[in-house]
Amino acid sequence: MNDKTSIILENIRNRKSVRNFTGEPVTKACLLALLKAGMAAPSARNRQPLAFVAVTERTILDAMGEGLPHTKMLFKAGAAIVVCGDTTIGLQEGAIDLWYQDAAAATENILLAAEAMRLGAVWSALYPYPDRENHVRKILNLPSTVNPFSIIPTGHPTGQDQPRDKFKAEKIHWEGW
């Protein structure tokens, strides 16, 4: 395995849910790098139905945190990205809507890019929780055609959060169950 391969696999292994932030801001340049990573995720039938809201303003981060019981880390986050599905980007006729699978892949890409950039980040689910979706929809002024999937608070990590080793050999089945 060469050096580049090891660096990338190590980043995947080191990604962690970071819930403790120093409170320092996250630059727009950093957010743009995260968003580029999100858009590079695969999309079923290459539909690319996602849209992203990036938030850095303290009052908006705090307002979102007020109504999201599991996302209180927004109060100390430097920024947040809300990954959304845009239903105005049409499906092929007869196709089943896989927007949430695309949104999950984009969310994971953003988390991995944050780890690479020495930022902390955490995936907090909005879909399929109508109360959470509505709270964020209202604050961010999302059109009714746009559905929030996840909110990713991000910031500079305090160092308290560490990766877990989740490998379990018994979860692997060779050639069949």
Add this chain to the structure above:
Amino acid sequence: MNDKTSIILENIRNRKSVRNFTGEPVTKACLLALLKAGMAAPSARNRQPLAFVAVTERTILDAMGEGLPHTKMLFKAGAAIVVCGDTTIGLQEGAIDLWYQDAAAATENILLAAEAMRLGAVWSALYPYPDRENHVRKILNLPSTVNPFSIIPTGHPTGQDQPRDKFKAEKIHWEGW
């Protein structure tokens, strides 16, 4: 941005859907590295409900390809990984099942690890298509408590498949819609 960061972001950007394989086998060591990457993905409430079937046997790869109209690349793939949700790994009482979000994140991690290892791979959806799920369930002898989510054919790329630039600035909304 330092070298390591660039290498990781470049890998995210270079990941592509590889549908053309040379036919060479993929070693179990490589598959294990892919599976480790899959298990490192985040899991809602840390439930870790996933299980993985890794297939290298030609007859099984071909049999799966026969019944999957969009996954004919299995005929030339060196191996495949089926990402599954194991419903015997219990939910917290009252919690909504987010197994498919976990499975999507694990699928994306596997694709990124394949890119890092100079393997090709492609995400082919099984869930929520009952005919595809049943076909794979039968061949792999999946228990009724285990639900297939995606199948990832992998192999050595011919080089025909190239990454797409999917970045669109208009998909980003700053501070609100």
